[in-house]
Amino acid sequence: MKQTELQKLVEETVVNVIQSEVTSKDRMCIPIGVSNRHVHLSEAVVERLFGTGYKLTKHKELSQPGQFACKETVTVIGPRGNLRNVRILGPAREMTQLEISLSDGFVLGVKPPVRLSGDIEGTPSFILQGPRGQLKVEKGLICAARHIHMHPTDAEKFGVQHGEKVDIFVPGERSVTFHDTLIRVSESFQLEMHIDFDEANAAQIQNDQKAWLKR
Template structure:
């Protein structure tokens, strides 16, 4: 077999392999943000904890448009412990939601379920102490499941859709793959994956590092 024929066969084999590449092998970069414990308050909860008509004061803007960390903090009271000075995020929401890590749950003596944000059915009870009052909730305490915020243009570019679950690979000394990552799509969102402090520490990650999404 002459060299010209060998080259032709090699090119054909390479092309065939390229054509068979899974779409999952088409890689996209996603910035990662580490989310510490925090509280989202309803209007009613804000009145109870800080006084009727109280408005949150912005401390700093968050990466997602329109969201901010407030100057205000509250204390979380569980069956066995207290976590003090937990940051309130604004603006206020329809339902009060408290997001902690599983390790925080040990401190409080609680066992929060791992849930997508907003899924509060049968979530754990929690007591919140503010400067003007205390609020005892029958539900609302969760460990937020890992997720990615995306603008619709990003979703089109990545070939994914709202509610889809994907995997994110993160290289490094503690290389890790995050599975079951929820895709959330809205014109109000900026591209960013959110993980909690436990996940970040396990993988030695800091806010701003890059993960790689394999297009589904």
């Protein structure tokens, strides 16, 4: 084999190896979704705040299948201050739940417990203001615990199970490792890690930034 042919072969091999490594790393990364404050409403609360028979209006699709941001917003009223234009996420749920950051809690004058979505027993009450008046919701105010949505095929690929807690590394100028990040597995989920604005701002994380599971 001539030297030029050998050199060309070596260069092609190196390129293929690098591309393979990049592709492999990309397959094993987890996209991050940064969640702003938002509220999930029950049908009864939707009607109380917006009127009998009112249906939420879709504004845009969210990353998780079937979930969407609504055009409608509400004001959250706290002991110390208010949060205006809090986005409603649809569709309507069985339980009303308000998800805010710890910083939002300082504005309202409340201390939201860090909980997983749906775990609202013993959580603080809150007041919502809509076009048709105010309503006090007796429980459901939380700061959402960081978690990762996975389809079963993703869980198999990453070697994890529903309910497992893992460490997640996010590279960057302010690189960070998020410990005790809960894995949530469902046929209806799409791969994505969810953190709130406080967590994202502390590490300069943007939507769709990539993270890696540490082993």
